[in-house]
Every structure is written in C-alpha cells, then in structure tokens.
Amino acid sequence: MSRTVIIADSTCDLPSDWVRQLDVRIVPTYVNFGTESLADDGVELTRNAFYTRLVSSTDLPTTAAPSLGLTRQIMKQALQDADLVIGITAPAKLSGIYNTFRLVAEQTDPSRVTLIDSGMLSMGMGWQIIAANEMLAQGLGPTEIKTRLEAMQPYINVWAALDTMVYLRRSGRVGWAAAFVGDLLQIKPLIHLQKSVISSVTRVRTSQRAFDKLVELAQQAAPLERLAVLHTNNLDKAYRLTDALHDIRPDASSSRYNFAIVDVTPVIGVHVGPNGLGLALVRQN
Amino acid sequence: MAEHSSQPKPEHIACDGHTLLRLVQVGCDWLDQHHTIVNQLNVFPVPDGDTGTNMLMTMRNAAREAQQNASNHIGQIAAAVANGAMMGSRGNSGTILSQLWQGFAHALRDQSTLNAELLVKGLRQASDTAYRGVIKPVEGTILTVAREAAEEAELAFEDTQNMVLILERVVLRAKDALSRTPEMLPILQKAGVVDSGGSGLTYIFEGMLKYVRGEAVDVTSIEVGPVEDLAFVLEPEDELGYGYDVQFILKGESLNVDVVRSAIDAMGWSTVVVGNENVIKVHVHVHDPGIPLSYGISLGAIADIVVENMQEQYHDYVRERTEQPAAFDEPETQFATAFGMELQENDVGVVAVAAGEGLARVFQQLGAAQLVMGGQTNNPSTQELLEAIQRVPTRNVILLPNNKNIFLAAEQAARLAKKQDVVVIPTRTMPQGISALLPYDPQGELQQVAAAMTEAKDHVITGEITTATRSVELDGVDVSQGQIIGLIDGKLAISGDSLEHVMRDVLETIRITEHELITLYYGVEVNQADAEALAADLREEYPEQEFELVFGGQAHYDYILSSE
Structure with missing residues (x-):
C-alpha cells in the first residue's frame, strides 16, 4: 500500500500536539512588522507576544505567504518520505498560499501531488485535514479524498465575532469591510466564512450580544460532527463559550479529534484583531 | 344658541362642494386659533409631539388641496380634502384625523351635494374608518369623540333634517365626550388633562358650527406658508396683549364643574375646565391671574399652579417655529x-x-x-x-x-x-x-x-433626559415644571434638580452594572466640553462599563442614552 502524507499551511490552526501525532507537515506563513519577518511556527512568533505587539504597534503588520524556497524544501521532504502528497491550503481567493503550493508542485513532481483549496481558514481548514487523515487511515486515495472534502465543505462553517471593525477594514482583504464607513459608533462585526467568501452575518455593539449570537448559531447548526472554539488572545471567553456549548459538543466516541480550543494564528489575527471569539464547526450531514 | 338653531337658513338644508371647502377652512382656522391649547394638553411633561400643531398641519394640507380643486361636486371636494389630509398628516392624532376624512369622503364619493342623511352617514363612516385604522383602538381619545359625534348625529337625524341642528348636537356631544375622556383613560385623569386629539377634533367641529350659524371665525388665508403664518395667526386677542396662561388644580368637595366652568369662562378666554366633584383642572387665559386664583381659593384648595406670561411664550414660540433646524445635508x-x-x-x-x-x-x-x-x-x-x-x-x-x-x-x-x-x-x-x-x-x-x-x-434600554414642561404627578413621580426629568423606555421615571443626579438615578434604575455599554447622545443645547466631563465622571464611577459619547444634535433632550 502506498504511503501518503499531508502538507498544509499554518493558517489551518491545527493544535501542535495533533500535528505531531498525525505527522502533518506545516508550512509556516509570515507576519511582517515593517522589515522584520516572523515565521508562524510557534517559535519566532508566540501568540501572546504578537497580540501585545499588534495593539501597541502604530504600523499595521502585514502577512505573507510562505516563501517558495521553504515550501519546496518541505514538499521535497514529503515526497521523499511518501509516495503521494496531499496539499491543503487557505482559499486561493483570499491568499497567495495555494498558488505557492501549486508552483512548488509543478517544480517538483506534479503527478504525485494533489492540491485541495480548503475554501477555509483556521480550524475550518484544520477539520478538513483531520477528515483527510481519517480517510487515509480508511485506505482512500488522494483523488477520492479531494472529492469527499469538497463535498464536505458546505457543511463547514466558520463564524467570528470581532471586537472591532478596525483590523478587518484596514486589512483590505474584504471588500465590504474596507468600504465600511462608520466611526461614530463602535461596531462589532460578526462574520461568516464559507467556501472562500467572507460575509457579514450581523453587527452588534457588545461582546455579550456577540457571545449570545455565536451560541445561537452553533445551536442552529447542531448536531455537530466537530467543533473548535476559536479566539484571538481571548482565552477566558473561549472557555465560557465552550461551557455554553457543552450540550452540543460532539460525542468523543466518534473521533479522537473532534473538539479543540484554538488560539488563532497571528497571520489571521492581523486581519481580525485581538479579543475575537469564533467557531469552526462541521455539521453532521 | 337655541335662537340661532331654530331659524335655519334654507341654504343650510343642503351643502355643495364650495360649502364643504369653506367648512374645512373654518374648521382649520378655529383649530388654528386654539392649537396652542391643544398642544398644552400633553400627558407627559416632556417636549414631544404637539398634537395641536400636528392636527393643524394636517387640516391645512387638506384645505390647500381642496382649494386647488375647482369642482363644486361634493364628492370630489371631499376626496381632495381626504387626500390632502392624508398626505399632510403628522403625528398620531393627525393621522387619525386624516382617516376620519377618508371615511367621510368615502361616504360622499358619488354625491354632488350633501344632505342631512349623507352627513350622518359620513360621520359614521369617518368614525368606523378611523377605528379600523388603528390596531388597538383606545377609548378616551379622538376616536371616542369621533364615534360619539357620529352617534349623536344619528340620534339627531331622528328628530330633524336640519344640518345646522345636527351639527349643533354633534358639537355639544363632542364637548361632552371630550370632558369624559379622563374617566376613560386613567393617564389623562392622572395628568389632569382631557385628550388632546379629541380636543382638536372638537375645535374643528366647533369652527364649522360657528360658520353655519353665521358667527365670525377669524379666517386667515391658507395660502401663507406654514412657518410664517403661525406668527401671523397668533395675533394678540386684544390691545392688552396676550396676558397670562393660568392653570391650577382645584380640590374640594361637591364641586360643580359646570358652574366653575362658566365662572372661569367669564374671567377670560381659552377656558378649559374639566374634572369631577372632588378635583377640577382649570386652564384659562386672563389679563389678571389673581382673579381666577382667588376664585379657586374661595371654593377649596388649589395646587399645581402654573402662571405663564404668554407674551413671552408667544415670542419664544414664534422664534422656535421660525428657526427650523437646517435640513440634513444629504451627501x-x-x-x-x-x-x-x-x-x-x-x-x-x-x-x-x-x-x-x-x-x-x-x-x-x-x-x-x-x-x-x-x-x-x-x-x-x-x-x-x-x-x-x-x-x-x-x-x-x-x-x-x-x-x-x-x-x-x-x-x-x-x-x-x-x-x-x-x-x-x-x-x-x-x-x-x-x-x-x-x-x-x-x-x-x-x-x-x-x-x-x-x-x-429590543436589545437596548433607552433613557432620555429633558426638562419638565409642566408640573405633574405621573407614574408615581412628582415633577415640577422646569425640573430635570428622566424617562426610561418612554416612561417617566426620575425627577430631580440636577442633570447629574437624574442621569445617575436613571443609570441606577436600569441597573447599569448589569450592562456593558452605555452610549450617550448629547443634544444640540449641550456643549461638548460639559458632555465630555459628564462622560469622564461616569467612566470613573462605573469602571466596569464602557461609555461612548456621541453628538446626537437633538433638540429639547439634553441626553438620549442607550444601555445594553
């Protein structure tokens, strides 16, 4: 039986112990403060330090796709270790990561590499990696896995309640947010990501209202196959949200990997700001 | 009164389009001359929707539209009146008034002249249409006055075909119904007023009656624009000027409202005397406020006395109405x-x-x-x-x-x-x-x-802070005119002498500590530095809550706040 490994970019937010257990190869993306470029590998850039710096920094940090060189290095290693490679990335519509993977695949051994645009960020992508891994264990091949993941994508939702509109607006990645005029009242957007599209669900003015809305959305989506509570430097609230969702938390017997509390990568944090709270869940189909 | 009505002129037996237009105009004018009184019949001691002004604007537009219709066909004129009223309607009472006209016009739609039977039918349909126009009809309002007027017209029609006689009974019954509105609507009783919308409608009926009786109604041109002509119409009643607006509540035993009303009426003008044998609310315009007050003391105890110099009010009023807020610049x-x-x-x-x-x-x-x-x-x-x-x-x-x-x-x-x-x-x-x-x-x-x-x-609680426009006891809150008052979700909740105290009391009442964000919208009369100082004090006092200060620019209300 041929051996297959998965490589993914670091915006998947997969917990580091899961990454080790599952032998998923992660390509780091970058946060740049001015001319200083820091890899999102949990070493150069710790999350605590990042959010402190994000708030205090007068210049907006930027994010960068992984370098071609580093990606090629990781891809080559994977091709050496295995017969086939599945690459899973952030949405091509939102970042250059997919394209980097594509170029590297063409430069190495395209016939052995299957690329999948997750259409998702954070654990919305992370859950696809977990699912792909379970499918590999069932003996499915890359093509079948790709088909199945694409069929699964409509059942995945990422919701994020941002503490402020400021970061999303100035990041420029989301057209409607960039065009959002409004500085008279503080507004907390609640956004939705599905199939590469970030849309506004509603706007609220208090974090309690945002919290309640997330609970409501999760309850409407139940029963759940997998659930991740996401936060940007907002661990207390993440615990509270976890408690509030206790009743709909996926049954632990179905998979070892179906619940996580995740501190979102700085690469996404740059665009959403601190004190955000969110959910990445997979509905049962 | 009886000698007028016993000798109806022949032309009063039927009525054409021109006559209806004239009736609308005189009804409008009579309301015009009394709309400030109607405005004062405000349950809440807050500057809010002026019922008299709203109804007057509605009638003005009705008359204007009808005047542009050259027809003498009563159905067409009535339709024009109804349409004008509808387009010009503002405020709840103005809107109900427009629906009365709607019903009236519907009854007349195919007719070229009006007779007693149609008048009665028109009043009935007017009332029915207005009742249907509101989701939950409330008695003790303009609706009651309209309905009782229609009922009286039906009763009168059993005795006579004379429209003047019918209208006379309509006016009497409207006044009677109006005086009973406080019995039907407890809030009016508490506030010591009759219903403002019902009062406006009664004035319209009364103006029409005065016209058909041949009595003088100061008819002013309705061609004049709505801003300037208010000042023009409000000319002093005589050379002594405006005099004083006197209001008080008379408390005693076995009081006779009718006797008090005629006595007060003899002292001045614009008399409103309502109440029962224990409590009577007196409102009158006089040149010497001592006269009605002394009379009141002779009958019992008087309370909540308000004496206002109407000359000053008049100037304020004209200034207020002519300094319209600039239209919002639409980018x-x-x-x-x-x-x-x-x-x-x-x-x-x-x-x-x-x-x-x-x-x-x-x-x-x-x-x-x-x-x-x-x-x-x-x-x-x-x-x-x-x-x-x-x-x-x-x-x-x-x-x-x-x-x-x-x-x-x-x-x-x-x-x-x-x-x-x-x-x-x-x-x-x-x-x-x-x-x-x-x-x-x-x-x-x-x-x-x-x-x-x-x-x-419903995710927010609203607080509003303003100055009391008159003295009242309402919802268990005692308010003196000129005091600062706080409303919570539209209900009078707090009164006090300083804005800071009222603000704190409002915040405590809504349990601010259970909330996260309080947004303060400061009014056009508040200066920014004062608003910032207040917000800074509140932030210090409630460190767990977030305060957001935003310029609202609203008139009369120093602060509107939302808490969530």
Whole structure:
C-alpha cells in the first residue's frame, strides 16, 4: 500500500500536539512588522507576544505567504518520505498560499501531488485535514479524498465575532469591510466564512450580544460532527463559550479529534484583531 | 344658541362642494386659533409631539388641496380634502384625523351635494374608518369623540333634517365626550388633562358650527406658508396683549364643574375646565391671574399652579417655529449602504427618522439610505415619509419611525407607497432605531431582514433626559415644571434638580452594572466640553462599563442614552 502524507499551511490552526501525532507537515506563513519577518511556527512568533505587539504597534503588520524556497524544501521532504502528497491550503481567493503550493508542485513532481483549496481558514481548514487523515487511515486515495472534502465543505462553517471593525477594514482583504464607513459608533462585526467568501452575518455593539449570537448559531447548526472554539488572545471567553456549548459538543466516541480550543494564528489575527471569539464547526450531514 | 338653531337658513338644508371647502377652512382656522391649547394638553411633561400643531398641519394640507380643486361636486371636494389630509398628516392624532376624512369622503364619493342623511352617514363612516385604522383602538381619545359625534348625529337625524341642528348636537356631544375622556383613560385623569386629539377634533367641529350659524371665525388665508403664518395667526386677542396662561388644580368637595366652568369662562378666554366633584383642572387665559386664583381659593384648595406670561411664550414660540433646524445635508453617498455597495433594485433599503444631525449621521453610517428629520416636537408628515421611501432606489423598504408618535403616519406612508413593499418596524426611540439597524442586511429577504431588525430593537434600554414642561404627578413621580426629568423606555421615571443626579438615578434604575455599554447622545443645547466631563465622571464611577459619547444634535433632550 502506498504511503501518503499531508502538507498544509499554518493558517489551518491545527493544535501542535495533533500535528505531531498525525505527522502533518506545516508550512509556516509570515507576519511582517515593517522589515522584520516572523515565521508562524510557534517559535519566532508566540501568540501572546504578537497580540501585545499588534495593539501597541502604530504600523499595521502585514502577512505573507510562505516563501517558495521553504515550501519546496518541505514538499521535497514529503515526497521523499511518501509516495503521494496531499496539499491543503487557505482559499486561493483570499491568499497567495495555494498558488505557492501549486508552483512548488509543478517544480517538483506534479503527478504525485494533489492540491485541495480548503475554501477555509483556521480550524475550518484544520477539520478538513483531520477528515483527510481519517480517510487515509480508511485506505482512500488522494483523488477520492479531494472529492469527499469538497463535498464536505458546505457543511463547514466558520463564524467570528470581532471586537472591532478596525483590523478587518484596514486589512483590505474584504471588500465590504474596507468600504465600511462608520466611526461614530463602535461596531462589532460578526462574520461568516464559507467556501472562500467572507460575509457579514450581523453587527452588534457588545461582546455579550456577540457571545449570545455565536451560541445561537452553533445551536442552529447542531448536531455537530466537530467543533473548535476559536479566539484571538481571548482565552477566558473561549472557555465560557465552550461551557455554553457543552450540550452540543460532539460525542468523543466518534473521533479522537473532534473538539479543540484554538488560539488563532497571528497571520489571521492581523486581519481580525485581538479579543475575537469564533467557531469552526462541521455539521453532521 | 337655541335662537340661532331654530331659524335655519334654507341654504343650510343642503351643502355643495364650495360649502364643504369653506367648512374645512373654518374648521382649520378655529383649530388654528386654539392649537396652542391643544398642544398644552400633553400627558407627559416632556417636549414631544404637539398634537395641536400636528392636527393643524394636517387640516391645512387638506384645505390647500381642496382649494386647488375647482369642482363644486361634493364628492370630489371631499376626496381632495381626504387626500390632502392624508398626505399632510403628522403625528398620531393627525393621522387619525386624516382617516376620519377618508371615511367621510368615502361616504360622499358619488354625491354632488350633501344632505342631512349623507352627513350622518359620513360621520359614521369617518368614525368606523378611523377605528379600523388603528390596531388597538383606545377609548378616551379622538376616536371616542369621533364615534360619539357620529352617534349623536344619528340620534339627531331622528328628530330633524336640519344640518345646522345636527351639527349643533354633534358639537355639544363632542364637548361632552371630550370632558369624559379622563374617566376613560386613567393617564389623562392622572395628568389632569382631557385628550388632546379629541380636543382638536372638537375645535374643528366647533369652527364649522360657528360658520353655519353665521358667527365670525377669524379666517386667515391658507395660502401663507406654514412657518410664517403661525406668527401671523397668533395675533394678540386684544390691545392688552396676550396676558397670562393660568392653570391650577382645584380640590374640594361637591364641586360643580359646570358652574366653575362658566365662572372661569367669564374671567377670560381659552377656558378649559374639566374634572369631577372632588378635583377640577382649570386652564384659562386672563389679563389678571389673581382673579381666577382667588376664585379657586374661595371654593377649596388649589395646587399645581402654573402662571405663564404668554407674551413671552408667544415670542419664544414664534422664534422656535421660525428657526427650523437646517435640513440634513444629504451627501452623495446616501444611496450607498454602510458596506459601500450601491443599493440595487431588489435590495432592501432603509428610511430612518432622526431627531438630530448627529443621530442622522449615525443612521447613515449604519446604512440608512434616506433620512427624514423629525422627532419629538416636529413629527414628519405622511408625505415627507412617503417621499423619502420613494427616493430609495429599492423595491423593498424598511421604515424606522423611531418615535411612537410617528407610527401611524409611517404606516400610512407605507400603505401609500404602491410601487414598493414597505415594512414599518415599530421603533419607539432613537436608540431602538439604531439597535434595529445593526443586523440590517441590504441583500437579505425583506421579511427576514425585518424580523431580525424587529428583534434587535429590543436589545437596548433607552433613557432620555429633558426638562419638565409642566408640573405633574405621573407614574408615581412628582415633577415640577422646569425640573430635570428622566424617562426610561418612554416612561417617566426620575425627577430631580440636577442633570447629574437624574442621569445617575436613571443609570441606577436600569441597573447599569448589569450592562456593558452605555452610549450617550448629547443634544444640540449641550456643549461638548460639559458632555465630555459628564462622560469622564461616569467612566470613573462605573469602571466596569464602557461609555461612548456621541453628538446626537437633538433638540429639547439634553441626553438620549442607550444601555445594553
């Protein structure tokens, strides 16, 4: 039986112990403060330090796709270790990561590499990696896995309640947010990501209202196959949200990997700001 | 009275279109001369929707529209009156008044002249239409006066075909019904007033009666614009000038309201005396306030005395009415939503009523496509609301009245917007409107967007801080004129002598410590430094809560706050 490994970019937010257990190869993306470029590998850039710096920094940090060189290095290693490679990335519509993977695949051994645009960020992508891994264990091949993941994508939702509109607006990645005029009242957007599209669900003015809305959305989506509570430097609230969702938390017997509390990568944090709270869940189909 | 009515002139037996126009004009004029009294019949001691002014604007537009119709056909004139009233209607009483005309016109629609039978039928249909026009008809209001007037007309018709006699009985019954409104509506009783809308309608009937009896009604031209002519019409009653407005409550035993009324009426003019054998509310305009006050003391104890120099009031009034707030400057971005996208025909657009320039900007930033300036004291007309709806380039429109007194005009405007589907969300305050606008999704489906917005309006508690316009005891709160008062969700809750105290009491009453964010919208009369100082004090006092200070620009209300 041929051996297959998965490589993914670091915006998947997969917990580091899961990454080790599952032998998923992660390509780091970058946060740049001015001319200083820091890899999102949990070493150069710790999350605590990042959010402190994000708030205090007068210049907006930027994010960068992984370098071609580093990606090629990781891809080559994977091709050496295995017969086939599945690459899973952030949405091509939102970042250059997919394209980097594509170029590297063409430069190495395209016939052995299957690329999948997750259409998702954070654990919305992370859950696809977990699912792909379970499918590999069932003996499915890359093509079948790709088909199945694409069929699964409509059942995945990422919701994020941002503490402020400021970061999303100035990041420029989301057209409607960039065009959002409004500085008279503080507004907390609640956004939705599905199939590469970030849309506004509603706007609220208090974090309690945002919290309640997330609970409501999760309850409407139940029963759940997998659930991740996401936060940007907002661990207390993440615990509270976890408690509030206790009743709909996926049954632990179905998979070892179906619940996580995740501190979102700085690469996404740059665009959403601190004190955000969110959910990445997979509905049962 | 009897000698007039016993000798009806032949032309009073039937009535053509010209006569109806004349009746509308004199009804309007008589209301004009008394609309300030109607305005004062305000339950709440707050500056809010002036019923007299609202009804007058409605009647003016009715008369103007009818005057432009050259027909002598009564059905056509009545239709023009009804249409003019509808387009000009503002405030709840104005809107109900327009519906009375609607019903009246419907009864007359195919007729060229009016006779007693049609008059009676018209009054009945007027009343029925108005009752149907409100979701929950409340007795003790203009509706009661309209209904009893219709009932009296029916009774009178059993005795006579003479329209003058019928109208006489209608006026008497309207006055009687009006005097009983406090018995039907406890809030009127508590406030010591009769219903303002019912009073306005009674004046209209009375003006018409005066005309058919050949009595003088100071008829002024309705061609004059609405701003200047108020000053013109309010000319002093005589060379002594305006004199004083005297109000007090007389408490005693076995008081005879009718006797007190005729005694007070002999002392001055614009008399309103209502009450029962234990409590009588007296309102009269006199040159010497000592005379009615002494008379009151001779009968019992007097309380809540208000004496106002009407000469000064007159000047204030004219100044207020002629210094209209500047129309909100509508920038090019009006049609863009808050998300920067142009509204498309199939989108949902929003029209919001804003009480101040700052509030208007907030609504605009949150995505309102069209704004109508108006609020507590200047309720927009049905026509203004309709035009705003029509300016929105979408087929689906949501209208936020943001004031209880604008509901009926808003609903009327929604019905009149034939080419668009309009949903009125019953937002009672500016903060409710702002909260409702948060989940607004221009690309959503109308009913779903409306449902989300309706739910969101109740996410905030509204506080309003203003100055009492008169003394009253209401909802267990004792208020003296000129005191600072605090309202919570439209209900009088706090009174006090300093704004800071009232603000704190309001915040404590709404249990501020259970809330997260308090937004303070400061009014046009508050200076920014004072508002900032107040916000700084509150932040220090309640460190767990977040305070946001925003210029609202509303008149009369120093602060409108939302707590959530």
